[in-house]
Amino acid sequence: MITPQVTVVGGGMITNDQILPSLYQIERQGRLGEIRICALTARPLKELADSELFARAFPGQSFRPFPDLAGDLDQPYPDLYREVVAQMPPRNIVVVAVPDQLHYDVIMTALRADQHICSVKPLVLKASQAVEIEQEAYARGLLVGIEYHKRFDDRSLMARTRYRAGLFGEFRLGTSCLLEKWYYRHSNFQNWCTAENSDAFAYVGCHYVDLVHFITGLLPVAVSLYGIRDRYPNGNEGFLWTDARVIWNNGACLNVQNALGFPDVAPGTNTQGLIMYCAGGDNGALISHSDQYRGLKYSYTRNPGGAGATVYAEPSPDYFQYQDLGGPGLVPAGYGYRSIEYILAGAIRLEEETSGLAERQQRLRQIDETGIMATPVNSRYNELVLEAGRLSILNGGREALIEYGERPSVQLRE
Numbered sequence: 001m002i003t004p005q006v007t008v009v010g011g012g013m014i015t016n017d018q019i020l021p022s023l024y025q026i027e028r029q030g031r032l033g034e035i036r037i038c039a040l041t042a043r044p045l046k047e048l049a050d051s052e053l054f055a056r057a058f059p060g061q062s063f064r065p066f067p068d069l070a071g072d073l074d075q076p077y078p079d080l081y082r083e084v085v086a087q088m089p090p091r092n093i094v095v096v097a098v099p100d101q102l103h104y105d106v107i108m109t110a111l112r113a114d115q116h117i118c119s120v121k122p123l124v125l126k127a128s129q130a131v132e133i134e135q136e137a138y139a140r141g142l143l144v145g146i147e148y149h150k151r152f153d154d155r156s157l158m159a160r161t162r163y164r165a166g167l168f169g170e171f172r173l174g175t176s177c178l179l180e181k182w183y184y185r186h187s188n189f190q191n192w193c194t195a196e197n198s199d200a201f202a203y204v205g206c207h208y209v210d211l212v213h214f215i216t217g218l219l220p221v222a223v224s225l226y227g228i229r230d231r232y233p234n235g236n237e238g239f240l241w242t243d244a245r246v247i248w249n250n251g252a253c254l255n256v257q258n259a260l261g262f263p264d265v266a267p268g269t270n271t272q273g274l275i276m277y278c279a280g281g282d283n284g285a286l287i288s289h290s291d292q293y294r295g296l297k298y299s300y301t302r303n304p305g306g307a308g309a310t311v312y313a314e315p316s317p318d319y320f321q322y323q324d325l326g327g328p329g330l331v332p333a334g335y336g337y338r339s340i341e342y343i344l345a346g347a348i349r350l351e352e353e354t355s356g357l358a359e360r361q362q363r364l365r366q367i368d369e370t371g372i373m374a375t376p377v378n379s380r381y382n383e384l385v386l387e388a389g390r391l392s393i394l395n396g397g398r399e400a401l402i403e404y405g406e407r408p409s410v411q412l413r414e
């Protein structure tokens with residue numbers, strides 16, 4: 001059995017909320033070697049190392065921090081990940097969890113060091129970079145899995161199977177939203193999710209674009225993105241409210257609203273959902289998913305604490321929960337865990353079940369074609385939509401058109 005070493009690059013919110021606990025669980029099952037985490041500074045690593053929740057859930061488990069925790073916690077080491085990745089034996093796993101605009105450098109560094117990749121979304125901000133990543137990975141027989149965890153929500157898989165069985169006819173009009181809570185503005189987001197780098201659609205809108213493709217197999221061909229500039233508490237400017245119209249290759253239209261603006265006192269950690277109106281034969285069909293309110297209403301005696309917690313809550317049992325199954329520790333459950341596990345298990349199987357480059361390449365093509373795991377080949381539309389969205393938002397919402405083919409590109413409609 002192969003038990004790969006894993007290096008996570010980035011020690012922020014997503015590493016804390018989803019990646020590290022998932023890795024600890026897989027390690028606990030005896031399927032992983034050492035876990036290393038490299039961040040810009042040691043401070044977030046100290047928080048992860050001192051986490052009471054992790055101590056309770058994963059007693060006796062730990063990770064190796066880079067930079068180590070003995071020095072100045074705020075000294076930045078922007079290039080340390082290069083050394084940490086270079087030290088890894090070939091064909092282990094790098095998990096990419098840095099801010100969006102750094103993904104490309106970290107992924108290319110890891111591929112050139114012959115590492116499999118699990119990257120948080122979005123893979124990169126430009127389709128041409130996704131093509132480069134795809135070519136480098138394929139030439140070396142390495143897996144690149146992009147962590148669109150909504151795909152592993154059971155309801156997404158149910159809709160996909162039923163849509164592809166013809167039960168919903170054809171998608172025509174849709175509306176989706178994902179609004180994060182207002183308090184996000186106070187986090188590290190204000191340092192990087194700024195107007196010149198990103199926007200609310202680029203940050204979270206991609207999930208529902210990805211999901212509509214995942215369910216239907218359709219491809220987005222045009223995007224117009226309207227954004228409202230707003231100030232973060234530190235004065236930086238961001239497009240913190242966005243409204244996108246995405247046109248698909250069958251003429252269907254999806255509206256996507258995103259913001260860092262859902263009220264902090266509202267129940268749930270955010271608000272989100274997808275409605276797809278479809279046409280089949282001589283009847284309409286409907287897919288309607290409330291992805292925030294999942295039927296649970298809890299009124300606590302006090303605020304339970306933790307980011308965004310409220311006294312009245314509508315918690316999601318489905319994304320990421322720690323369950324007490326009798327110990328030792330607690331067991332992660334939900335599609336957040338399943339998504340990380342699926343990609344890592346894919347990399348492990350690739351190493352275990354193939355011998356030689358040609359066989360690995362053949363297996364990679366199968367993974368692309370199966371389409372459950374997002375890869376640079378089968379989810380290139382995501383980078384194109386992102387690029388089109390950026391072009392549109394910076395041009396006052398003008399429509400940007402997507403060209404597929406050998407050299408995919410986007411351009412404003414004349």
Ligand SMILES: NC(=O)c1ccc[n+]([C@@H]2O[C@H](COP(=O)([O-])OP(=O)(O)OC[C@H]3O[C@@H](n4cnc5c(N)ncnc54)[C@H](O)[C@@H]3O)[C@@H](O)[C@H]2O)c1
Pocket residue numbers: 009010011012013014015038039040041044077078079080081097098099100102120121122147148149188189203
């Ligand atoms: N729903 C989702 O799929 C989802 C949710 C949240 C975040 N994300 C993605 O995860 C990524 C990280 O988001 P986050 O919320 O954890 O951000 P964050 O700001 O909380 O954390 C970013 C981390 O990157 C580290 N970092 C920055 N520069 C670095 C460098 N040069 N070398 C090593 N580490 C460096 C920082 O130290 C920090 O630990 C983003 O791409 C974001 O879009 C995805």
